[in-house]
Amino acid sequence: MGGARYFKQDLSPYCKRLKETVALYQNFKPESEFHPNWGIERVLEVLKECGETVEISKNTEGVTVTVQIPNLTSDKGSVVFALYNKETFMKEPLQGVEGKITNKATEVKFENVIPGEYSIICYHDSNENKKLDFSTSGIPSEDWGMSNNPILMGPPSFNSSKFIVENKSVDLTIKF
Structure with a gap:
């Protein structure tokens, strides 16, 4: 500056x-x-x-981000979710959650998320090997999705999947 x-x-x-x-x-x-x-x-x-005043409190509690997937293809395995910000995208998630499947649907909660921009990526670990499996051509062989449900022709991007967390809870639906 x-x-x-x-x-x-x-x-x-x-x-x-x-x-x-x-x-x-x-x-x-x-x-x-x-x-x-x-x-x-x-x-x-x-x-x-800059003419800006911002108050910060290290004890500020964040909000809850609830994520639902209503259209799983089976009840086998679990769904693995990862919450990222721009700096950690596709590297190390800020939070990870595993969702149990009931009636081909699941719901998880990310707790204490502070205001900011985030992205969520998830996959259906149907064979329970704790990783997203790929075919020999490099295409995922297990269902996966991300926040905003973008239609992608290539690897995921933060900008196409980002959502904003403010001072109120957020509800998202990801479809496979």
Whole structure:
């Protein structure tokens, strides 16, 4: 931002991005007492320079995201769900949940999700081997889906599946 300010460029894209990082600080939990947990003070200070004021509370509890799949092809196995943000998409999920299948449907809940943008990917682990199986041509041989139910010709993307969590619970339906 210092360079942009020096060259008299518009700071609003930088300010917007900084405002989005506040949610990351609210969700951050250090792995141990020796891991760093600082930085939010500087973000809030720079946001004041942007004319923005944001309050942060490390004790803020998030909301519940409920996900339903109404159209499974069988009651075998389970459905594995992963919640991602943009930074963790297709890498390490923020939360993982396994749903039991009853009458070819399942429902799971992601608890304590803080406001922000997220994506959910899930698959029907019908043979219970804890992984999504693929055919020899590289196409998934087990049913799978993602938030927003995009029609894809290729690998999943965060932007096509993202949804927004605000300060109220979210209900999603994913169809296979």
